[in-house]
Amino acid sequence: MTDIYEPVRAHFRGHPDVEIAEGKGAQGLKYNGKMFVMFYKGDITVKLTPAHVVEFIESGAGLPHDPGTGKAMIDRMLVPAQLGNTWIELCEKSLLDVK
16 A cells, blocks of 8 residues: 655655654644644645635645634645645645744
């Protein structure tokens, strides 16, 4: 079974500011102990400034992220697996936004 998140993990492995959350619980990337990228049901969610979320969604780079509450989060964007070739770039952008 292929791990679709491995390219993201490999890119950030050894990065001095990023912790890779693996194992039980939420998986993704953390900065200062807080998740900024979450591996989510075969897709990813990235934490960005609200302005960047709007900008990227309008450009087609992602979708609004509703965690099941019926309301999209203003600082998160869902990036589907079909756009996996953009994941690393968006994760880097997310890291800059949370720093």
